Amino acid sequence: MFIFAATNPLQPVLDVYNSGAFRAGVRLGLLLIVLLWLALALWVYKDARRRMADPILIGVAVAAGLLFPFVGAFIYLFLRPPEYLADVRERELEIRLMERRFGGADHCPYCKADVEADYLVCPACSGRLKKACSTCQKPLDPTWRVCPYCASAPPPPA
Ligand SMILES: [Zn+2]
Ligand SMILES: [Zn+2]
Structure with a gap:
């Protein structure tokens, strides 16, 4: 060196x-x-x-x-x-809550009480919400022309 x-x-x-x-x-x-x-x-x-x-x-x-x-x-x-997955899950939950809150079928048209989609009458004011299918007794929307559950003939007019 x-x-x-x-x-x-x-x-x-x-x-x-x-x-x-x-x-x-x-x-x-x-x-x-x-x-x-x-x-x-x-x-x-x-x-x-x-x-x-x-x-x-x-x-x-x-x-x-x-x-x-x-x-x-x-x-x-x-x-x-x-x-983040947590954010996605939270947003989906919020959307579902919003749909429940503002969905037309989830409120009684007479008294605005919360009702489920398969209620036949409003539990708060006993107003008629839906008709039961004459064959399978499932709740039918008044605008439906045939029962979607059992495909039976159009429900008789009210
Ligand atoms: Zn009601
Ligand atoms: Zn039916």
Whole structure:
């Protein structure tokens, strides 16, 4: 080493490269990169579980995150479903509630009380809501021309 020191102008650079501190720094840097890669794959797994119900799709996303360090997680960021499953479920529940609240068939036309779609009379005001099928006794909408449950002849006019 000391023999070449006088002739090689790059020797100080080589000394730094060969020094223990530099190698430890490189090793630490590599370790950090690997940790970041694994952390990203873990993040993909956690995020995918909140957005996807299909375990195969989650597996594909995590595999992409592991097989293609950084790039896989980056691509997942663009391809992932835009919504959390919990949000989708909550919205569907809200829509169903709205339909119950504003659906025409769910309120008594006389007193506006809440009624179920298969009620024959309103439990609050005893107003007639629907006619029972003469064959199968299922509640029929007045506009129906044939019973959809038993396909019997058109119900007799009221
Ligand atoms: Zn009523
Ligand atoms: Zn019927």
